[in-house]
Amino acid sequence: MDEILILGKEFKSKIDSADSTIKIEQIKSEAFGKKGKISELFKKVPTLQGDERKNFALSVNNLKDNINNLIISKLNQFEQKEINKKLSSDKVDITLPGRPISFGKIHPITQVIDEVTAIFGEIGFSVAEGPDVENEYNNFTALNTPPHHPARDMHDTFYLDENKETLLRTHTSPVQIRTMLSSKPPFKIIAPGRTYRCDSDQTHTPMFHQVEGLHIDKNINMGHLKGVLDYFIKKFFEVDKIKMRFRPSHFPFTEPSAEVDIGYELKDGRVVIGEGNKWLEILGCGMVHPNVLKNCKINTSIYQGYAFGIGIDRLAMLKYGINDLRSFFETDVRWLEHFGFDPLDIPSNYRGYSR
């Protein structure tokens, strides 16, 4: 038995003093190899009898397990050391810049159209569209603006022929006509898009954007119009309270007509929409004129409703603090970078209309 104890001590001290994996491997074969010292002890077992044999076998097995465990733990130590060594030599300067990140952007006009669509979509509006080139009839005459009506002078129109029959639409209102002529009431649409007027200065560009709204059904009145616009403006500007003023105005295609102002104040040079005591005109609207409905073959004794037109560029300027309308169309990459939106920012009711 002493033999086993001595052997145990001998191997333990050898393992303790081993300083490399190779040495441990040597010790391992010295102990467990074919002619290893512990292997030799196992060979002795069959030569013994009874309790002696039993006790001896147990002791040799214990020795085997102990030495084995010591070897494994020593090998683990070496492995850890090796890994630590590798890790410390593998270090990089993590503060070095990585590959350049490039971001694409969505233009504010696109973003605001999506916001407007999400808001009106929730209260039952669908999106309708129409062509940029319109005929004179859809743009004016059908909208109760006959030739030589002074209201035509208020739209500086781009014409495509000398007879002034085809033109670039001066507003999105012809989409009303197209929508009503192509289907049957009720109608509940918005029509965002490009519009054109022959006007260019600090606050006007020859192209700009509008969103038209049209709601024709039974029993639709000015109260509904007020309600829808109040809802839209609160949602769009993300405020709970809004000061809104309806002022009588005139558009040939609505009667009664109104212009809508919203209250604002200037805080640190920024327009803050809400309850300030200054007024800002943001849209025109009214009850669709019976002549317009008649032009679209709609029975005015059953159906009536409202229409509105909002400047999209204006909305974008107000909400996102953009001062210069002309900058929208100049493709200055610095501007696009600054005012553009992340393509993943898709306006929706559950993730928010804007961030």
Add this chain to the structure above:
Amino acid sequence: MKITYSWLKDHLTTNAKIDEITSTLNNIGLEVESIGEENKNSSFLVAKIIKAEKHPNADKLKLCTVDLGSGKKSNVVCGASNARDGLLTVYAGPGAVIPKKQLKIKVTNIRGVDSYGMLCSASELSVANESDGIIELDKNKFKIGENYFTSNIEPAIDIAITPNRGDCLAVRGIARDLSAAGKGKLSPLKEVKLKHVLKNPFKIFIEKNSGCFAFSHCYIEGVKNVESPKWLKEKLLSIGLKPISAIVDATNYIMIDLNRPLHAYDSDKIKKNIIIRSSKKNEKFHALDQNTYLLNDEACLITNENEILGLGGVIGGDSSSVSMSTKNILLESALFDPIRISKIAKKLGINSEAKFRFERGVDFNDMVYGLKLSAEIIQKLCGGKVSNIVAEGQKSFIEKKIKFNLEKFKSIVGNSIASKEAKKILTNLGFKIKDNKDTFIITVPSWRGDIHEEVDIVEELIRIRGYDKIELINPTLVNHSQILNEKQKLVRFLQRSIANQGFMETVTYSFTNSKIDTLFVENNKNLNIINPISNDLNVLRSSIFSNLLIHLKNNINRNFEDQKIFECGPTFYGPKSGQQKSVIGAVQIGKIYKKSWLEKDKEVDIFDVKNYLLKTFIELGIQEKNLFIRQESEDYFHPGKSGKLYLNSKSGLILASFGEFNPKILKELDIKQMPIFGFEIYIDQIPLENCKIRINKSKYEVSNFQKVERDFAFIIDQKFEAEKIITTLLSINNKLIKNIRVFDVFQGGNISSDKKSIALNFVIQSLTKTLTEKEIEELSQKIVQTMKKTFDATLRS
């Protein structure tokens, strides 16, 4: 339309304060655009030139040091020859607006010397028509430092009158609306006490279809045209009209007061027989604005036998105009066809006050009254004897009647109005009402040509009652699936997909420079805009690339060499409505990696651009195996480095084109930086049913059996395209060959010049079993054989 509070009071008895008046005007649809700043006159000061020296850098300019009183001095550069030491004149400081040209004074640097303001001439101050040099003031009448303009000129209230409200182009009309809104009482019209002591010697003949409905006139003999009295001059000045002479000022006064345009002729310069007729084509007319106009056959002319005296309702003639020496006058008050006026004025480009008013409608019943009133004023100011009044043409106004039910109000507005309130509002506005319970028979007053039907009456009622009384009805939330149709969803998806690949979205004008647009699409001449805003925006764009490259170049000039920009919008292929396509265009220039320690500089190449397209279409839901590239070119692309993307087969729908821009095009555009790449997606071509991922996705099948990879390199004729090779090889056994990758393409070396080496990696896997060596070997043989048979390709050894 400008008015003043005191002028308003000529027609309105009121205690309302000015801000109460302006807020009421806004509430009833007469939008107040501005209220003249009272202190604007304080920027014109009486000043004395202390010293006038020659400008160091200009012979004709002088450097004046002026005394502005209370110890203030200023330096002004002045070009007037009479600027001299000691002169008392008028100084306009920075911020002042010169009345004549509405020019705002700023501090400016004139030939190297800063000038703080301006010394003004009499005409610049609108106190004389013409003047020489700066104004010279009398030392005994003016004091240094005082305001030059006495500030008793009232602030003007500028109101934007909508085109339907011709009646409010009169001070009286505005007063009437205010009285209806409860801000005072409308005064009765002034009674005209005029003695007609002469017989009117003029004979007027109105031809049929002349464009003149009625013409009234009177003759005043022995007038002495003078400068208007102070009250009249101030009245006109207060609303920005320049006083001319008593006769002209009196007619202008009536025009503003009642919206009744009048015209005075020097009757010694015209014959007594006046014919009103249509113009003849190519007739010439010399107007009092000193322009000669070439007429068409649409104008309404006031003529003598051989001479045109005036363009009816638009502008008078020069030869018959009133001057200070005029002794006898013919005074005209007429009614012209608004459409004829609108047409001819637009054609000739004349924008007169009279035209503006006739276009928007004048009150028939004011025609004779306005004539009498003006005759009375002229007689009072200039003396003379007045003839009887003669009116030709339409004799009386045909009244319009509208049947109106109060239910209509409720139906349009949402809440109801009491009969009593409705009657009060309408009566105050001048409507006459016969009522039977809730149904009114309403007679429309002669000045309200804009009222035609029930809804017009509703507007009058709610306008005066106040839009704030409309009760808001909250919208209800609606759950509906079709906010956007499939096409609209597609467009919006594409925009964000492209942006997500690092492109900046832009929005550019739908028109562009025709010279640049023709580089992309020839024969776009018929897309010309007749009245373009400028020569470089003179045509509807037929290519999405025209503006993108113009702006790309601008950005290069801003020192941005690496750019990725795109636009989603229309291009046009014809001038008719609907001849437009919906496209996305994108352009890219420069480096993908630049001065990075990780990667070498990498310029964008054609395969980057191709990948953007593929990625976007795959994202859209079209499977990669259904996308085919054909090496073919648009003329504006490099013929060797461009292609088109097809759906389903190489003869399928063209979804997009892409390529490197042809250097010739870039040369025309004067862009020196190259290469530039672009792609265009033809949105209208994309079949919507191909984008339904849920439906188009193939069955979920994966194999858990071992997959093997095999590499082959072939020597093959140059002409064979990689895509063709791959599709051919895939078709050998598309159940086993999962994927083929090209990992090397090589030309040159020991390979003959008409051949190339192409190295392919095959992924081979069965869904049903582990393939044996034999099976793999068989497949490999087949690959080699197919390459030989189809392309005469040999394995590279």
